[in-house]
Amino acid sequence: MTSEISLQIIGVIRFSVLTDDFTPLNYGDAQTMRQRFFDPHRLEERLTMFEHLCLSTLARQTDKGFRCAILTAEDMPDWAMNRLKAMLAPHPQFLLYAAPMGHHYALIKDAYRATAAPGFTHRVSFRLDDDDGMALDYIARLRALSLKLLEISRDPFIVAYNRGYYLDRSTPGQNTLLDSVERAPLSAGTALIHPDELETNPYRYNHRAFAQYYNTYSEIEDGMFLRTIHPDNISGADKQGLTGRKKAERVAREVVDRFGIDLELLRTL
Template sequence: MAHRIRIIGLLRFSVLTPTYYSERFPTLDEIAAHIWSADRMALRFHLFEKLCLPSLTGQTDAGFDCVILTGERLPSEFRDRLEALLAPHPNMHLRAVGTDNHYQLLKDGYNSIDLGDATHKALFRLDDDDAVDLGFIARTRKRAEGLLRMQDPKTPSIIAYNRGFYVQRNAGGENEVFDATERAPLSTGTTLVAPVAYHRNPYRYNHRALAQHYTTYSDISVPAFIRTIHGDNKSNPTQMGATHQMKPHRIEKALSRNFASSLADLKAL
């Protein structure tokens, strides 16, 4: 039987929900005031426009959809800006959502994309301040097809892209850029491959613990992610693996080949 795979991504752009950021802010209004403050929005748009969105729109394989979740109460100036950024890209879908349970909003976001005649889906996750390499979709498709041939195609599995780069932003000067090869799945680009009827998605479990729940394929064949570290990270961006193994000239070459970027670009990000 031929397997037909539908690739769908989802990222959150300042979604307002009582089950996200609740550990820091006791009320929904306080969460809204934080996530939609002018300074925070300036940072999120900067990283989304300069890093995240170009990594998606520049894919060598454009046969995928990506859902961008945001809040219904997002101030109109930010909503208009986001809509304008996404308008030229028909496979980018802005979904403004209410204040339901966080995971339910994510489920509904993935489910908003028509699967057509697909037999399987490859659902990836990404944060709005990170990037995947330009061959990410093509490689995900190839890896997913291989996993379906290798095991029972009814069994869900994870593809984790564990090699890439971090950008430690420094507001007072040049950013630090360094390589990393992780030993546990990151949030950036992690993909769940499953039959279309499977009801979970890659946000269901903490990404670091996915290998406890699924057969997991760790791909370190190429640098596949750029992850930013800055003052507004929701989670603690700890490296779990080897870092600082590449000399600057090798980083430069890998950034050019895989991200159409440069060391100077990331140091100035």
């Protein structure tokens, strides 16, 4: 069966996208949301985390056979939009998708459509937040797992990575790294594997409830995600599982090995 399957791996990452039915729940009204999202200090922080965690780890994947849309607001300030364009320019697998304010899920579906290509039997649709990173073998591992699971599982199904690390930036100047094994799927790198013609994606349901809707494969073999905790987490970044079981020195070694990120950068980010 595997020889008959052709996969395309595509992702959507939201970067300060304006919606009229999701983020207003956190900010009250569209004007307040716009002021908050486009605050220069906030945008500078988000750009920095995106560049050094999210983009850095995805751009250096051992398997570069994927495409990823960065979904953002078309009326984001020019200086920030230009920074995003400059960051993405050297990496052809990334697409900047700027959209007007609209319904959250509709914008996400449009971004996936803009990223997809014809001619495949199946799609591996992944999600990731702009302030999180993935291990450098994430795409390679996701491809291998998807192909193997398609031999035995009814599709669509979920692949989630529940072992990883948290970078806690809650206290300025005192960033800390913690290991974690989560009890439910996270937003970081979780993917929905489905027939290419099926119009769906992993933003359809809350990620922690995926097992209610899909067969769900949860891998804890290696640390795969690096999530940040900071005051601007819109939906929170609660740790729900086994956390802080390893010594700091071991966590540091594993993060350098899995993500290729300088420890001094993580301490000062």
